[in-house]
Amino acid sequence: MRPIAVTGALGQLGSELCRQIGADAVGLDLPHFNLTARRSVLDRLGEIRPRAVINTAAYTGVDQAQREPDRCRAINAGGVAHLADACRRIDAVLVQISTDYVFGGDAARRSPYRETDPPAPQGVYAATKLEGERSAAACRRHFVVRTCGLYGHPGPRSPGNFVETMLRLARERDHLRVVDDQLCTPSYVVHVAAAVRFLLSTDRYGTYHVVNTGETTWYRFAEAIFQIAGIRIALEPVTTAQYGLPAPRPAYSVLDTAKYHSLPGSLPMPPWRDALRKYLDARQDLGPANE
Numbered sequence: 001m002r003p004i005a006v007t008g009a010l011g012q013l014g015s016e017l018c019r020q021i022g023a024d025a026v027g028l029d030l031p032h033f034n035l036t037a038r039r040s041v042l043d044r045l046g047e048i049r050p051r052a053v054i055n056t057a058a059y060t061g062v063d064q065a066q067r068e069p070d071r072c073r074a075i076n077a078g079g080v081a082h083l084a085d086a087c088r089r090i091d092a093v094l095v096q097i098s099t100d101y102v103f104g105g106d107a108a109r110r111s112p113y114r115e116t117d118p119p120a121p122q123g124v125y126a127a128t129k130l131e132g133e134r135s136a137a138a139c140r141r142h143f144v145v146r147t148c149g150l151y152g153h154p155g156p157r158s159p160g161n162f163v164e165t166m167l168r169l170a171r172e173r174d175h176l177r178v179v180d181d182q183l184c185t186p187s188y189v190v191h192v193a194a195a196v197r198f199l200l201s202t203d204r205y206g207t208y209h210v211v212n213t214g215e216t217t218w219y220r221f222a223e224a225i226f227q228i229a230g231i232r233i234a235l236e237p238v239t240t241a242q243y244g245l246p247a248p249r250p251a252y253s254v255l256d257t258a259k260y261h262s263l264p265g266s267l268p269m270p271p272w273r274d275a276l277r278k279y280l281d282a283r284q285d286l287g288p289a290n291e
């Protein structure tokens with residue numbers, strides 16, 4: 001059977017996909033595989049001839065992207081166009097991982113976004129990820145999977161994630177300010193990867209929202225991290241404006257997963273708090289090397 005190629009294989013979601021897919025996976029990442037190098041993308045995928053390519057590789061520095069729009073666009077949109085071209089040539093399915101940040105223009109919104117809602121990205125990262133979704137559509141058999149606030153076991157080069165950042169900061173400080181006016185659903189890569197694999201087992205191509213269940217703010221998520229981990233620390237809720245990051249963030253980007261769950265055999269997406277507990281338990285089992 002032809003294998004499954006996973007790009008961004010050293011990242012959070014890519015490494016989890018490779019782990020779950022096992023011997024069938026061919027992991028691809030920098031420096032040997034660069035999405036922006038069109039010829040080598042076509043050649044490498046032409047050699048591997050995977051039955052599917054799952055693209056988790058991206059320029060994910062949301063704030064940094066404001067200063068490097070061309071580089072961000074070359075990876076998040078141009079790189080996906082190269083993959084779509086390669087997949088068309090070798091008749092492979094393309095799975096493009098995208099983001100809740102394609103929404104967010106409507107600060108007053110309080111109902112979860114469906115796949116049919118018009119996107120309104122703010123900021124360079126968000127705009128280029130939407131362009132990437134459109135690039136993926138050049139491959140007829142494609143999925144776009146939008147997810148949110150990923151956390152998973154950080155790889156050797158991983159920039160980390162919100163949970164790891166909170167745990168690190170709690171060791172360095174006795175008081176933390178955390179944003180309390182962005183509503184979304186942070187999601188565990190173990191559950192997102194399983195859902196991606198399920199989608200790939202079907203021929204129900206198209207766009208899907210895949211996140212854990214429920215909604216929270218980063219402040220309430222941080223409260224849950226420290227409560228589950230048994231860490232006492234003073235937490236102060238602040239607004240996005242008070243926090244003052246360079247890139248805009250959606251005030252509300254909760255995703256409706258009904259379309260994914262309407263597929264017979266789709267896997268449940270556990271509530272975000274249960275998912276967080278699973279991550280923290282698994283992290284503890286990995287031992288002190290992970291501290």
Ligand SMILES: NC(=O)c1ccc[n+]([C@@H]2O[C@H](COP(=O)([O-])OP(=O)(O)OC[C@H]3O[C@@H](n4cnc5c(N)ncnc54)[C@H](OP(=O)(O)O)[C@@H]3O)[C@@H](O)[C@H]2O)c1
Pocket residue numbers: 007008009010011012013014028029030033034035036055056057058059060075079097098099100129147148149150151157158159
């Ligand atoms: N993290 C989140 O909160 C979040 C939320 C919603 C959606 N997403 C989307 O989910 C996907 C996976 O996110 P993640 O957190 O797993 O990302 P990640 O941990 O940052 O991993 C991305 C991987 O892609 C690699 N990469 C970057 N540029 C590349 C290029 N030009 N060619 C080949 N590989 C390249 C990175 O290498 P380097 O580390 O060397 O750059 C890294 O190994 C991304 O598409 C992201 O946009 C993420």
